[in-house]
Amino acid sequence: MPCILVTGGAGFIGANFVLDWLGRPDAAWDALDAAVGSPVTDHVINIDKLTYAGNRLSLDALDDDPRHRFVRADIGDRAAMDHLFERHQPRAVVHFAAESHVDRSIHGPAAFIDTNIGGTFTLLEATRAYWQALPIPDRAAFRFLHISTDEVYGSLGPTDAPFAETTAYAPNSPYSASKAASDHLVRAWHHTYGLPVLTTNCSNNYGPYQFPEKLIPLMIARALAGEPLPVYGDGQNVRDWLYVGDHCAAIRAVLARGRVGETYNVGGWNEKTNIDVVHTLCDSLDALRPRATGSYRQQIQYVKDRPGHDRRYAIDARKIERELGWRPAETFETGLRKTIAWYLDHPLWVRDVMSGAYRHWMGLQYAA
Structure with missing residues (x-):
C-alpha cells in the first residue's frame, strides 16, 4: 500500500499529525492524486525513538488500525533507516523527530546536536539513497518535508516586523542553533543533490498530547495540583501561538501543494505575552474546574529568567495563505479552551507522563 514515513510520530506534534492524517484519509495528498481521479489513503510508517517526550499512549487509538505501523527506531541509525525505506517504499517523509525544549538544551546541549543535526544528516542521506534509486515518475512525486x-x-x-521566510537566521539557544543547522542541511541537500524538499517554520504549538514541560500543559498540570505557576522574568516575553490542529492542516497543505525547495512560515496570528497566556489559562480553569476558594491566578509565581531568553517571536504567515490557501481556523481563546478541556478529560495520560524523571527535571529547572 502507498505510505508516508513520519519521524517523531509519538511526540506532541507528530502524534497529532498521524492521528489527523489517518482520521481524514480523504484529504490526504488531494492535489497530487487529483490526476488519477480520487485520493489515495496513505498508510503511515511511524518512527520514534521514544525518548522522555515520545509517548506511545498518544497513539492508542491506532492500535487496531492496519494503516498505522509503529517502529521504535533512531533516525541516527543508518542501517535501520535504509531497511525501512527498502521495506516500505514511502512516497514522502515528514520529519518531526527532534529534541525541542530550550531549557533542556541549556542544561544538556549534546543530545540536541546528536539528534537535530546528526540525526537529520543521517536521515537525509538514507532518503537520498532511496530517492535516487526510484523510477523517474516516483522521484518526481517524492517529497521530504522538514x-x-x-x-x-x-x-x-x-516594533519589529514579524519573521518572514527571508529573515536572516540568528539562533540564540543550543536548541534553535541545532534546528537552524538542520534547516541548512535540508536546503543544501536540495540544491546539491536535487532532493525534493520542503521546510516549514512554525510558531509555538499547543494542544492535546503536549508534554508538560512546555508552558501551557505545565501550567494546567501545576494549577490542578495546587502548585505554584512559575513564570520567567517579568512575564512579558511574547510568542505567537498556533493550535496544533491548525498546524497539521498547514503541513497537509504544504505536502500536497507546496513548491519544491520552498520554505513556508506557519503561524497562528496570536501574539501573546507569557503572563497574558497564564492569566487566560487561569481564567478558563476558573470556569471549567474552579478551585475551592479564589482563583488559579493566586498560584502565579515569578521566577528567575532563563539564560538568553528571546524577548519576542512573531510569524508572518502570509506566504502560505497566499500560495496554498491555508489560514488558522482557531483563535487563541478557542484553541486554549479545547486544550484545557482535553487535559481535564485525559487524567490518565497526564498521570503517565508525570513520571519520576519528569519530577526530577522540574526540581532541577525551577529549584531557585
Missing part, C-alpha cells in the same frame, strides 16, 4: 521552528530567526524587538 518541520522546523521560528526560533531559528532569533529575537524581535517590540
Whole structure:
C-alpha cells in the first residue's frame, strides 16, 4: 500500500499529525492524486525513538488500525533507516523527530546536536539513497518535508516586523542553533543533490498530547495540583501561538501543494505575552474546574529568567495563505479552551507522563 514515513510520530506534534492524517484519509495528498481521479489513503510508517517526550499512549487509538505501523527506531541509525525505506517504499517523509525544549538544551546541549543535526544528516542521506534509486515518475512525486521552528530567526524587538521566510537566521539557544543547522542541511541537500524538499517554520504549538514541560500543559498540570505557576522574568516575553490542529492542516497543505525547495512560515496570528497566556489559562480553569476558594491566578509565581531568553517571536504567515490557501481556523481563546478541556478529560495520560524523571527535571529547572 502507498505510505508516508513520519519521524517523531509519538511526540506532541507528530502524534497529532498521524492521528489527523489517518482520521481524514480523504484529504490526504488531494492535489497530487487529483490526476488519477480520487485520493489515495496513505498508510503511515511511524518512527520514534521514544525518548522522555515520545509517548506511545498518544497513539492508542491506532492500535487496531492496519494503516498505522509503529517502529521504535533512531533516525541516527543508518542501517535501520535504509531497511525501512527498502521495506516500505514511502512516497514522502515528514520529519518531526527532534529534541525541542530550550531549557533542556541549556542544561544538556549534546543530545540536541546528536539528534537535530546528526540525526537529520543521517536521515537525509538514507532518503537520498532511496530517492535516487526510484523510477523517474516516483522521484518526481517524492517529497521530504522538514518541520522546523521560528526560533531559528532569533529575537524581535517590540516594533519589529514579524519573521518572514527571508529573515536572516540568528539562533540564540543550543536548541534553535541545532534546528537552524538542520534547516541548512535540508536546503543544501536540495540544491546539491536535487532532493525534493520542503521546510516549514512554525510558531509555538499547543494542544492535546503536549508534554508538560512546555508552558501551557505545565501550567494546567501545576494549577490542578495546587502548585505554584512559575513564570520567567517579568512575564512579558511574547510568542505567537498556533493550535496544533491548525498546524497539521498547514503541513497537509504544504505536502500536497507546496513548491519544491520552498520554505513556508506557519503561524497562528496570536501574539501573546507569557503572563497574558497564564492569566487566560487561569481564567478558563476558573470556569471549567474552579478551585475551592479564589482563583488559579493566586498560584502565579515569578521566577528567575532563563539564560538568553528571546524577548519576542512573531510569524508572518502570509506566504502560505497566499500560495496554498491555508489560514488558522482557531483563535487563541478557542484553541486554549479545547486544550484545557482535553487535559481535564485525559487524567490518565497526564498521570503517565508525570513520571519520576519528569519530577526530577522540574526540581532541577525551577529549584531557585
